Amino acid sequence: MKYNFDEQIDRENTSCYKYDLREKVFGTENVIPMWVADMDFRTPRFITDALKERLEHEILGYTVPPLSLKKICADWQKRRYGWEADAEWFGFVPGIVTGLGFAVNTFTQPGDKVIVQPPVYPPFFKVPNGNGREVVYNPLKEIDGKYEMDFELLEKQLSDNAKLFILCHPHNPGGRVWSRETLERLAEMCASKGVLIISDEIHADMTYHAFRHIPFASISDTARDNSVTFMSPSKTFNVPGLINSYYVIPNPTLRRKFEAAMEHVDLHVNLFGFVATEAAYTQGEEWLGQMVDYLEGNARTVVDYCDKNIPGVKAMMPESSFLVWIDFSELGLSNDALRKLIIDKAGLGLNDGPTFGPGGEGHQRINVGCPRSLVIEAMQRIEKAVKSM
Ligand SMILES: Cc1ncc(COP(=O)(O)O)c(C=O)c1O
Known part of the structure; x- marks a missing residue:
C-alpha cells in the first residue's frame, strides 16, 4: 500500500x-x-483502528502492561537491529523525560556530576539541573558538517568524579547516528571510570536507509551491563500524546533499583499507549x-x-x-x-x-x-x- x-x-x-x-x-x-x-x-490507520477497537470495550480501568508487550518490544529490537534483548529487561514509563528524571534520581545523589553533550535536547541538562545535580558540558565538535564527540575532554571530565553520562543516540538536534567505533570507545571510557550511561534512543527507528542504528547496549557486554536505554514508538508513529515509552535495563541490579523507585510512586502508563505500541511494532514496518x-x-x-x-x-x-x-x-x-x-x-x-x-x-x-x-x-x-x- x-x-x-x-x-x-x-x-x-x-x-x-x-x-x-x-x-x-x-x-x-x-x-x-x-x-x-x-x-x-x-x-x-493500523494504530487508530487498534485504539478504536479497545475503546469499544467501554471500560477503561487500571491496566497492567500486557505480558506479551515486552516480548513484542524485544522482537522489534531483534528484527530492526539484531539485538538479542531479553523481554524481562523491558518496562514502561510515562515518557522518556519522566524516565530520565527517575534514572537521574535513582542512580545519582544531589550534587553529583552528570555529563551531557550540547547542543542537545534541553531536558538532558534541565532534568539533572532541576534535580540538584551538577551538569558538566562535553560539547560536540562540528567536523566536516557532522558532530563528533570530544573524547579528550571527556577523559578529563570522567576522571573528575562524574557519575552519569546521558547519550542522545541518534542525536537531537544534529541527527547523527553514532558509529560502532564511537559507541565502543564511549562504553569503555565510561565503564572504566564507573560512570553509568543513559542512552536515549527515541529517534532510532527513523534512521535513514543508508545508515544503521546500533543500540548502545548491544555493542558489548560492558555496554550492556553499564547502561539504561530509553526507547519509544511515540515519535516514529506520531503518538507522543499517548505518553508511552519504555526502558531496557539488562543489568538486574540496576533494573531492580530503577523499578523500585518507580514502584515507590506507583507510576502507571496509559492504557492506549500499550495498544498503540503493540499495533506499531506488529503492523508498522x-x-x-x-x-x-x-x-x-x-x-x-x-x-x-x-x-x-x-x-x-x-x-x-x-x-x-x-x-x-x-x-x-x-x-x-x-x-x-x-x-x-x-x-x-x-x-x-x-x-x-x-x-x-x-x-x-x-x-x-x-x-x-x-x-x-x-x-x-x-x-x-x-x-x-x-x-x-
Ligand atoms: C532525544 C529526545 N528524548 C526524549 C524526547 C521526549 O520523549 P517523551 O515524550 O517520551 O518524554 C524527545 C522529544 O523531542 C527527544 O528528542
Whole structure:
C-alpha cells in the first residue's frame, strides 16, 4: 500500500502544542509552527483502528502492561537491529523525560556530576539541573558538517568524579547516528571510570536507509551491563500524546533499583499507549519504511535549498528523524536578531538554537515531519527574510 504524506491536516484547536501554543511561545499566532518534535502526518490507520477497537470495550480501568508487550518490544529490537534483548529487561514509563528524571534520581545523589553533550535536547541538562545535580558540558565538535564527540575532554571530565553520562543516540538536534567505533570507545571510557550511561534512543527507528542504528547496549557486554536505554514508538508513529515509552535495563541490579523507585510512586502508563505500541511494532514496518524515505527527502530539501539559494546559511544533513539543524552564524546576527528574523520576517516558529545549550548560538532547529509543500514554503520564507536584511 502507498501512504500519502503530502496531505495537509488542520491541527488547530486540538490543544496541540505545536499550533495552539504559538502565541505563548512566539508571541504571535502568525507563524508556521515547525518546532516541537511531533509530526503533522496522520497517525497511521493500523494504530487508530487498534485504539478504536479497545475503546469499544467501554471500560477503561487500571491496566497492567500486557505480558506479551515486552516480548513484542524485544522482537522489534531483534528484527530492526539484531539485538538479542531479553523481554524481562523491558518496562514502561510515562515518557522518556519522566524516565530520565527517575534514572537521574535513582542512580545519582544531589550534587553529583552528570555529563551531557550540547547542543542537545534541553531536558538532558534541565532534568539533572532541576534535580540538584551538577551538569558538566562535553560539547560536540562540528567536523566536516557532522558532530563528533570530544573524547579528550571527556577523559578529563570522567576522571573528575562524574557519575552519569546521558547519550542522545541518534542525536537531537544534529541527527547523527553514532558509529560502532564511537559507541565502543564511549562504553569503555565510561565503564572504566564507573560512570553509568543513559542512552536515549527515541529517534532510532527513523534512521535513514543508508545508515544503521546500533543500540548502545548491544555493542558489548560492558555496554550492556553499564547502561539504561530509553526507547519509544511515540515519535516514529506520531503518538507522543499517548505518553508511552519504555526502558531496557539488562543489568538486574540496576533494573531492580530503577523499578523500585518507580514502584515507590506507583507510576502507571496509559492504557492506549500499550495498544498503540503493540499495533506499531506488529503492523508498522511498511508505513515506517515509506515515512522514513519521505523524511529524508524533506531533510534533503532543506539542506539543498540552503546550499543553492541562501548564502551564509547551512543546514546539517541528518542521518535520522525529522529535525534539521540550521546554522545562520555566518550572517553575524545576535541570537535575538536571528530569532526576530525567523519569527517576524520569515513568519516561522522554529526551535531557538541557544535553548539547546552551548553550541546552539546562531542556530535554529526546523521540524520537517510535515508535508513537503510546507518545507518548501518555509525555505522560501527563510530565503526571502535573509535576502531582505
Ligand atoms: C532525544 C529526545 N528524548 C526524549 C524526547 C521526549 O520523549 P517523551 O515524550 O517520551 O518524554 C524527545 C522529544 O523531542 C527527544 O528528542
